[in-house]
Amino acid sequence: MSNTTPTSSATLSGPALGLLWFGAAVSLAEIMTGTLLAPLGFADGVKAILLGHVIGGVLFWLAGYIGAKTGKSAMETVKRSFGQRGSMLFSLANVVQLVGWTAIMVFSGAAAANFLVPQVGNAGWSLVIGALIALWIALDLKNMSRLQSVTAVLLFLLTILLSVVVFQAEAAQLPAAAQQTMSFGMAVELAVAMPLSWLPLVSDYTRSARHAGRDTTWATLAYFIGSSWMFIIGLGAALFAGTGDVAAIMAKAGLGVAAILVVVFSTVTTTFLDAASAGISAASINPKLPERAAGIAAVVLGTALALWAPVNSFESFLFLIGSVFAPMIAIMVADYFVLKQDASAQLVSWPNLALWLAGFGLYRYSMSWDLPVGNTLPVMLIVASVACLCGWLGRKRAARAVTA
Secondary structure (H helix, E strand, O other): OOOOOOOOHHOOOOOHHHHHHHHHHOOOHHHHHOOOOOHOHHHHHHHHHHHHHHHHHHHHHHHHHHHHHHOOOHHHHHHHOOOOOOHHHHHHHHHHHHHHHHHHHHHHHHHHHOOOOOOOOHHHHHHHHHHHHHHHHHHOOHHHHHHHHHHHHHHHHHHHHHHHHOOEEEOOOOOOHHHHHHOOHHHHHHHHHHHHHHOOOOOOHHOOOOHHHHHHHHHHHHHHHHHHHHHHHHHHHHHHOOOOOHHHHHHHOOOOHHHHHHHHHHHHHHHHHHHHHHHHHHHHOOOOHHHHHHHHHHHHHHHHHHHHOOOOOHHHHHHHHHHHHHHHHHHHHHHHHHHHOOOOOOOOOOHHHHHHHHHHHHHHHHOOOOOOOOOOHHHHHHHHHHHHHHHHHHHHHHHHHHHH
């Protein structure tokens, strides 16, 4: 991969991008997040999942389309709104969050695999999963997409089996107090947070699209379907099987080898995107860094954190990602689609950086709001509207200065 417009030999078709993002969506993290929505009950939980994924899916498409249209990686597109050096803040934040995601996913995958086959041990499974992720990154784009496609089909079949097992379980009764621990708006926000966490890297892959609009739509729909499905499996696991531990459900159902394949390969197909994009973001900070080598280094660091750091909680991590990247994407969307301006020739776009900081503060403050659509969408609409207003006022001032 490179930070330039992809050539025809490095492009991906819409179905290939769709399979890649379906594989990313089939994730233990998505299932585990779905279990958190159990206090709403099944009907309201599904409504919150679908509404949150519609909101997140629209944002996913907008971010992915910018990369597909410009042929640039995610952090390269950030330069259009924040300048050459201004974008480094987000590149660094992206590397940190992607290494964090790598650690969380390796830890979760290893814990689930160890429940099924304890003889290998948590450390052993962490090393196995880390090695497979590094192998995925070492493959070139063409071979990786083929392997990812085969794996996505396999995971599709296995998750059908998992769905049957979960929803055939007898319904468990949740404690009455648990019914009041989550509002509908908070559930929507959790559903938005997962696709939102992919926004800082979706362009790393849609930049290789053959047809910007159509292929980005393939990727978005595949992720929407896969992620929503995983959330619903998690919700069903908590309500019908009485546990959020998917590995325990699979073990009880006697899935054996199939269970191990779901756990290990779903972890690999999701986490390799995180680690590979950490390498791409690192290369946008220092172009001398080879992307693949930096990505493999991210795997090594993430695996080490999974072995020795406390990474078993990620709900607050999701909200931190949202507070950093939601206002960033809002400003980028306003600049690209509405204002049609490009600040990539500047060192720093100070107005946009100041607006992002205000948006970050607004997002953190908005976490106390209880709105039916969550807080991400209102915050992004406010930030994008202010960005458009500031852009138009700036143009009027510039026009007056020319005519004066």
